[in-house]
Amino acid sequence: xxxxxxxxxxxxxxxxxxxxxxxxxxxxxxxxxxxxxxxxxxxxxxxxxx
Numbered sequence: 001x002x003x004x005x006x007x008x009x010x011x012x013x014x015x016x017x018x019x020x021x022x023x024x025x026x027x028x029x030x031x032x033x034x035x036x037x038x039x040x041x042x043x044x045x046x047x048x049x050x
């Protein structure tokens with residue numbers, strides 16, 4: 001019973017780690033299209049406007 005729970009949690013934990021890694025890679029990448037998309041997203045968010 002505990003082994004089945006541990007297998008289920010491992011899948012959940014690995015999914016969370018994968019998603020977090022994806023976010024870090026996308027937002028730390030300096031490729032021009034991604035930089036532009038981040039700029040547009042920030043522009044839509046009022047506190048970022050200058």
